[in-house]
Structure formats: C-alpha cells, structure tokens
Amino acid sequence: MTDAAAVTRYFEHVLPDAVDVAVHDLRRIVGGASRQTWSLDLAWRDAAGEPRRRGLIVRLDPGASLLDTDRALEFAVYRGLAGSDIPVPEALWFEPTGTWLGGPFLVLERVDGCETRPQRMFAEPYAGSVERLGRRLFEIGGRIAAFDWRAAGWEFMDAPAPEDCWRRELAHWERVIEVHRSDAQPVTRAAIDRLRRHPPPPAQRVAVVHGDFRTGNVLYDEAGAVRGVLDWEMCHLGDPLEDLAWTCMPNWRWGRSELAGGVLPPAEAHREWERASGLRVDPGAYAWWEVFAHVKAQGIWITGARNFADGKTRELNLAWIATRLIAVEDRALIARLGADARRDGGAGAGGAG
Amino acid sequence: MALIARPDATAMLEGMAAALVEAVGPELTTDYARSQLASAVTLLRYLAGEFDGAAQSRLEEIAEVEETLAGAAPALIAAGAGDLAGRLTALLAEPAADARLSTLARRLDALDEALLAVLLEAERAAAASTSLAAVRAACWAQLERSNARRLPR
Numbered sequence: 001m002t003d004a005a006a007v008t009r010y011f012e013h014v015l016p017d018a019v020d021v022a023v024h025d026l027r028r029i030v031g032g033a034s035r036q037t038w039s040l041d042l043a044w045r046d047a048a049g050e051p052r053r054r055g056l057i058v059r060l061d062p063g064a065s066l067l068d069t070d071r072a073l074e075f076a077v078y079r080g081l082a083g084s085d086i087p088v089p090e091a092l093w094f095e096p097t098g099t100w101l102g103g104p105f106l107v108l109e110r111v112d113g114c115e116t117r118p119q120r121m122f123a124e125p126y127a128g129s130v131e132r133l134g135r136r137l138f139e140i141g142g143r144i145a146a147f148d149w150r151a152a153g154w155e156f157m158d159a160p161a162p163e164d165c166w167r168r169e170l171a172h173w174e175r176v177i178e179v180h181r182s183d184a185q186p187v188t189r190a191a192i193d194r195l196r197r198h199p200p201p202p203a204q205r206v207a208v209v210h211g212d213f214r215t216g217n218v219l220y221d222e223a224g225a226v227r228g229v230l231d232w233e234m235c236h237l238g239d240p241l242e243d244l245a246w247t248c249m250p251n252w253r254w255g256r257s258e259l260a261g262g263v264l265p266p267a268e269a270h271r272e273w274e275r276a277s278g279l280r281v282d283p284g285a286y287a288w289w290e291v292f293a294h295v296k297a298q299g300i301w302i303t304g305a306r307n308f309a310d311g312k313t314r315e316l317n318l319a320w321i322a323t324r325l326i327a328v329e330d331r332a333l334i335a336r337l338g339a340d341a342r343r344d345g346g347a348g349a350g351g352a353g
Numbered sequence: 354m355a356l357i358a359r360p361d362a363t364a365m366l367e368g369m370a371a372a373l374v375e376a377v378g379p380e381l382t383t384d385y386a387r388s389q390l391a392s393a394v395t396l397l398r399y400l401a402g403e404f405d406g407a408a409q410s411r412l413e414e415i416a417e418v419e420e421t422l423a424g425a426a427p428a429l430i431a432a433g434a435g436d437l438a439g440r441l442t443a444l445l446a447e448p449a450a451d452a453r454l455s456t457l458a459r460r461l462d463a464l465d466e467a468l469l470a471v472l473l474e475a476e477r478a479a480a481a482s483t484s485l486a487a488v489r490a491a492c493w494a495q496l497e498r499s500n501a502r503r504l505p506r
Contacts, residue, residue, distance in 0.1 A: 184462050184468075186469035187500070320396060324399075324504070334500055341479075342493060
C-alpha cells in the first residue's frame with residue numbers, strides 16, 4: 001500500500017459528501033508486526049465547504065503475518081469499547097475486502113502526542129513517569145477484566161464456561177503450533193502436555209481478554225497516562241489471568257528484568273490489577289497461565305517464522321524471530337518445566353508451574 | 354563453488370552487512386526502511402557467526418540425542434513400553450546419509466520427535482518408576498543442551 005491515489009479513492013468512497021479529498025504524508029510506520037501500519041493525514045472539504053483535516057492510521061492485512069486473526073472482530077471490539085473506561089482510539093471504518101488496498105483493513109483515528117515504543121519509556125521526556133505509567137497499565141488491565149461485556153451486548157464473542165477457558169485456549173494454540181511448525185518443537189509440545197495434565201481451577205470470572213495486553217501495545221504520553229490500548233486482534237472471552245500473566249511475562253520487560261512490563265514490581269502490578277478488577281490472583285492458577293503464556297508466544301513466533309519461510313511475507317524481523325525468539329521461549333519453558341526433573345530425578349510429576 | 358572461495362562465505366556475509374550499513378543506510382529516508390535494514394544487517398551478522406560451525410554443531414547434537422535415546426531404551430522396556438523402545442532401536446540403527454545441513458536437520462528432527470515421545474512417556478510414569486524418573490531427567494537435560502547450542506548463554 002504505497003499508492004496514495006488508491007487510498008484517496010477509498011476515502012472519496014466512504015466520504016461521498018466530501019470534496020477535494022487529499023491524502024498527505026502517507027508513510028508506513030514501525031510496529032504492529034502482525035499487520036502493516038500506515039499513517040496519513042486526510043484533508044477534505046465538507047458539505048458546507050469547510051476545510052477539514054484528520055490524522056488517521058490504516059491497519060492493513062498483509063498476505064501473511066505473525067498471526068492469522070479476524071480483522072472484523074477487532075473492529076467490533078474497538079467500537080464496543082468506545083465510551084468505556086478503557087481508552088481506545090476511535091475506529092472509523094472497516095473494509096473487509098481487498099478491493100481498495102489489496103487486503104482487508106481498518107481505519108483508526110491517530111492519537112498524536114503519544115508514543116508506543118517500550119524502549120522510549122526509559123528516556124526523556126517519558127522516564128520520569130514510568131511508575132505512573134506502570135500503575136495505569138495494570139489498572140487498565142484490571143478494568144478490561146472487569147468490563148461488563150454482557151451488559152455491553154457483545155454477542156459477537158463466543159463465551160466459554162469458566163471451567164473451559166483454559167481448555168479452549170490451550171487447544172487453540174496447540175492447533176496453531178501444529179499447523180505452522182516446521183520441526184519437532186519438543187519443548188513446546190511437552191509443555192502443552194504438562195499443561196493439559198495439570199489444569200488450572202475454573203476462571204473466577206469469564207472476562208474480556210485483550211490477548212496481547214502489554215507495554216508496546218499502549219499509547220502513552222509524557223505524563224504517564226495511557227491514551228489508548230491497541231492491537232485487539234487476539235481479543236476473546238476467557239480467564240482474565242491469561243492477560244495478567246501475559247503482561248507480566250519476561251518477554252515484555254525490555255531489559256528491566258525485575259519489573260513486570262518493565263515498569264512495576266510484579267507484586268505491585270498484581271495489587272493494581274486486583275484493585276481494578278475486583279479479582280484476586282490465585283498463585284496456582286497464575287502459575288499455569290504463566291507457562292501458557294510461553295506456549296502462546298511460541299505459537300506466535302512459529303507462525304511468523306513459517307510465513308517467512310514460505311515466502312508469504314518479507315518482514316525480516318520474522319526471520320530474526322525464527323533464529324532467536326523460538327529458542328528464547330524454549331529456554332524459559334525448560335527453566336520452568338525441567339526444574340523438578342533436574343532436582344529430584346523426576347520423583348514427582350509436579351505441577352504446570 | 355563460491356562458498357569455499359576466498360573471501361569465504363563468512364567474510365562475504367560480514368562484508369554484505371558492512372556494505373548495507375555504510376552504503377545503503379545513509380540513503381534511507383523512512384523509519385520503516387531503516388528498521389528493515391537493521392534486521393537485514395542483524396541477520397547477516399548472525400549467519401556469518403553461525404556458518405562455519407553449523408554442520409559440526411548439528412553432528413554433535415545428533416550424537417548427543419542418540420546417546421540420550423539409547424540410554425532410555427532399557428528403562429522403557431522395563432516399564433512395559435517395549436513398542437516405543439523398539440521404534441527407538443530402529444531409528445538409532447538408521448545409517449547416516451550425508452553431511453548436508455538439510456539432511457542433518459531432517460535426522461535431528463526425527464530424533465527430536467523420538468525424544469519427545471520418550472519424554473511424554475516418562476512424564477506420565479515418572480512418579481511410579483525410578484528408572485523412568487531418571488529418563489525424564491535425562492530428556493530435559495538433553496533439551497537444555499540442545500537449546501544451549503541454538504542460543505549460547
């Protein structure tokens with residue numbers, strides 16, 4: 001999608017009363033490895049002849065990516081959260097076909113004056129607000145868990161029974177891994193087996209699970225405020241501990257290995273989340289979801305690596321994932337699951353955690 | 354064969370990375386293009402570091418996994434998993450084909466599948482069998498060694 005004329009034609013189509021529609025500063029931006037992300041300024045004159053201008057983000061499905069997810073569902077989630085206490089950018093249009101830009105896409109408002117890149121959190125002008133940002137991050141995570149999706153009429157989401165949340169997610173990611181793996185992946189498959197044999201207790205509440213809620217997927221500002229939660233493409237209903245364990249996992253600590261999300265000590269992060277969600281973090285259940293987080297991450301990396309190997313994408317960071325991150329994830333799983341075997345020669349089967 | 358000419362493949366890969374940084378990088382105008390270039394350079398340097406020792410490392414790993422599997426067979430037979438032990442014996446008896454990286458990868462993949470089968474058997478029965486508990490520990494130790502080859506500490 002480098003053709004500004006094609007983008008302009010699309011906006012002429014969705015803004016039939018607009019005249020002098022023009023696209024300025026169309027550029028692909030870094031981030032969002034699962035989708036192509038483009039920024040642009042749209043200018044037009046409205047029906048009254050008044051000049052209008054708006055910053056927009058286009059999230060375009062490429063031929064392949066880290067994930068194979070449902071863009072329509074993501075758009076419905078953005079719309080469904082508008083006006084709630086969970087900040088999201090306004091979702092403006094969804095185009096399900098490839099007619100205009102070669103693939104499905106959605107158009108969001110661009111929230112200016114913010115940053116998403118986690119590494120920037122630790123440098124000026126953001127460094128002084130990291131702790132506040134951390135508290136907001138986990139507070140919003142708790143609000144997502146508390147969001148009343150039944151009252152909001154989210155019929156587009158399939159709700160599992162509390163005792164089935166873990167089973168459905170594990171089966172989903174096992175299937176993703178089986179479809180995309182290019183080699184045996186013994187560590188990940190052993191982890192799946194262990195998780196299945198030692199399930200967690202039922203979810204305390206069947207809640208909205210963002211699916212990729214972490215530093216890197218929120219828009220933050222200099223004051224440490226979270227201005228928007230992004231990348232809802234893996235959103236589903238399930239056990240809210242799935243999100244908390246994902247947010248806190250070592251992958252998203254950005255070199256600050258003692259801090260959940262790179263921003264807050266884990267105990268404080270859990271307290272903020274518990275306060276906002278009204279739930280408690282059960283240690284046994286949380287341990288299960290911690291191991292599951294590594295399996296899920298492995299599913300994402302394996303999918304991206306396979307798509308690169310098959311020539312479906314030329315995103316070079318996916319090749320890097322294939323060479324490094326799959327081994328990183330394996331190492332984390334070995335440290336968790338091989339520990340009791342090493343300690344006692346396997347005298348006890350141990351738990352998932 | 355260009356790969357064994359001088360400069361050799363490692364030097365060529367390192368040279369390509371340097372050329373991209375020095376000649377192409379300054380010409381790029383967007384953050385996205387610069388991030389793609391950075392990924393290309395990182396990959397080239399990684400390949401340069403791996404290229405010379407890749408086949409040797411695979412051969413060593415294959416030998417380690419074969420040894421782990423051979424050590425597991427008696428415990429499997431004693432625990433009543435004779436079918437699995439028989440499949441291991443047949444796999445371990447297969448002659449080496451050649452030293453192409455693709456051939457070595459296929460061999461290692463077959464061995465890893467067998468290692469997983471043994472590990473899952475041992476995970477289920479470790480509490481009831483001291484010998485399978487030891488097999489389980491050996492499998493995890495092997496997975497840790499294999500991981501260390503892919504991701505040096």
